[in-house]
Amino acid sequence: MNYVYLEHEPRRCDVKVDTGIAANDRNDIAEGLSRVLADTYTLYLKTHQYHWNVTGPQFRSLHLMFEEQYRELWAATDEIAERIRALGEFAPGTYAEFTKLSSIQEDNTVPSSDQMVKNLVKGHEQVVKxxxxxxxxxDEAGDEVTADLMVQRMQASEKTAWMLRSTVE
Known part of the structure; x- marks a missing residue:
């Protein structure tokens, strides 16, 4: 079977949104949210992979901790995507889009449990950035809802990075 892959720009919504945020600001914010979504989704996938594949003396504790973390990240992806939609834009939702937008790299191998933890620390730190x-x-655009959502994401990822760092110190 031959498959044809088409590259295309993200689809834009043609819906009128009048919530007090200028259209160009909404677009910039939606683009930023798309990057946060891509980083969060990539980190979710990495965390879930580590949950499945962790081995070693800390197996049980890391397996359970990674599950708690990937569940939180999964819920966050929905909140972020729904915020993009509330701003009147379509949310990215394909691996190809996430790969283009994410600043977090996927793994090509299964790292050791200590390296998994270190990789997740870096991932959470990147989500914060x-x-x-x-x-x-x-904040400059007066979008308190998105600003609040970003505070929540920074808080969750900073706390998770701290907990992860504490397991390898």
Missing amino acids: TARDLFKVA
Whole structure:
């Protein structure tokens, strides 16, 4: 079977949104949210992979901790995507889109349990950086809802990174 793959720009919504945020600001915020979504989804997938594949003396504790973390990340992806939609834009939802937008790299191998933890620390720190960049844009545009969502994401990822760092110190 031959497959044809088409590259295309993200679809734009043609719906009128009048909530007090300028259209160009909504677009910039939606683009930033798309990057946060891509980072969050990529980190979710990485965390879930580690949950499945962790081995070693800390297996049980890491297996359970990774499950707790990927469940939280999964819920976050929905909140972020729904915020994009509330701003009147379509949310990215394909691996190809996430790969283009994410600043978090996928793994090509299954790392050791200690390396898994270190990789997840880096991933959560990157989510914080991406969210922090968007927070500034949302705050300047008067988008308190997105700014609040970014505060929640930064808080969750900073706490998770701290807990992960504490397991390998």
